[in-house]
Amino acid sequence: MSEQLTLYLHKLSPYSAKVELALVEANAPYKAYQVDLSNKPEWFASKVNPVGKVPALTYGGPNVDPDDPSPLSAKIAESNVILEFLADLYPDSGLLPKDPVLRAKVRLFIDVTTKQVEAPLYEFIRGQGSYDNVLKGIEFIQGLLEEGRDFAVGDHYSNADACISPALARLKIITETDLGKFPVGMGYKLGEELKGPKFAKFRKYAQGMLDRPSLKQTHDEEYTITFFKTRFTERVQ
Numbered sequence: 001m002s003e004q005l006t007l008y009l010h011k012l013s014p015y016s017a018k019v020e021l022a023l024v025e026a027n028a029p030y031k032a033y034q035v036d037l038s039n040k041p042e043w044f045a046s047k048v049n050p051v052g053k054v055p056a057l058t059y060g061g062p063n064v065d066p067d068d069p070s071p072l073s074a075k076i077a078e079s080n081v082i083l084e085f086l087a088d089l090y091p092d093s094g095l096l097p098k099d100p101v102l103r104a105k106v107r108l109f110i111d112v113t114t115k116q117v118e119a120p121l122y123e124f125i126r127g128q129g130s131y132d133n134v135l136k137g138i139e140f141i142q143g144l145l146e147e148g149r150d151f152a153v154g155d156h157y158s159n160a161d162a163c164i165s166p167a168l169a170r171l172k173i174i175t176e177t178d179l180g181k182f183p184v185g186m187g188y189k190l191g192e193e194l195k196g197p198k199f200a201k202f203r204k205y206a207q208g209m210l211d212r213p214s215l216k217q218t219h220d221e222e223y224t225i226t227f228f229k230t231r232f233t234e235r236v237q
Contacts, residue, residue: 003060004073005030008048010037012227014118014166015079016055017218021162022086024214026093033066041067049077057082059089080110083159094156105153109144109160116140118167125174127181127232134190142202150208157212165209169219172210179228 007023007030009016023030035044035054047069049056061073069075076085087096096103116137123129141164145152152160174180175191194203209215 002029004058004063006033006058006066006069006073007031008033008035008044008054008056008058008066010035010054011220012224013037013054014122014170017166017169018079018162019055019057019082019086020218021165021214022083022095022159024217025157025162026086026090026095028086028090028093031066043067043069047071048075051077053077055079055082057085059085080114080163083110083162087159095159095162097154097156097158099154102154105144106158106160109141109152110163112141112144113160113164113167117164121167121171124182125170125180131182131186131190135193138194138199138202142199142205145201145205147201150205152205157214161209165212165215166219168206168209169215169221170224171206173221173225173228177225177228179225179232181232181234 005023005028007016007019009020009032011034020032035041037054040052045052048058055077057076058069058073059076061070064070076082083095087093091098096106117140120129120133120137124131124134149155151157152164171190174182174187175194176187178185178187180187193199
């Protein structure tokens with residue numbers, strides 16, 4: 001019997017999403033507990049993650065209810081750290097390739113995604129970042145993609161794919177709905193620019209990730225769109 005594994009997450013958190021994607025792709029048995037970020041339970045910081053952020057993971061110890069975590073379980077936080085842990089926990093999952101060169105490429109892809117895609121994109125959505133930086137990040141990541149391959153690295157879904165997929169899901173939303181704190185019309189403009197031949201390789205890869213059953217299982221697009229509609233009501237024309 002495998003050790004208990006509980007993921008503390010929030011359905012709107014892209015960082016939670018990448019961890020849940022990895023769990024689903026690894027066929028890992030786990031429990032999921034949705035943390036209300038606007039009204040966190042008192043026990044969450046004291047018993048799970050002192051920083052109070054999601055995602056967080058408990059591993060091992062007795063099989064208890066998620067709202068009563070055991071002090072005997074290991075507590076692991078930060079999404080990219082958890083991805084590494086899951087790859088170690090499930091070495092045959094392909095989350096990290098066995099080949100050391102490919103492992104290094106996965107880690108590089110994650111680093112580039114975190115700095116060049118996630119940060120500029122989420123800043124842009126919040127109305128704090130530039131359109132050009134989003135495009136630069138996408139162009140950068142496209143340069144790491146190999147022609148004719150379905151995955152970020154090698155021939156198998158890995159942590160690299162799990163890391164970028166939540167960002168791709170949000171990119172799809174803003175380019176199709178124009179929802180965000182950025183100036184009105186800039187989401188549509190980004191979508192049109194990404195349809196050009198310059199971004200063909202990126203577009204093909206992104207669509208493959210968006211079509212995966214694991215993303216459809218873990219990403220509630222309608223819920224996210226509804227949240228964006230209520231969050232981003234004041235817009236720059």
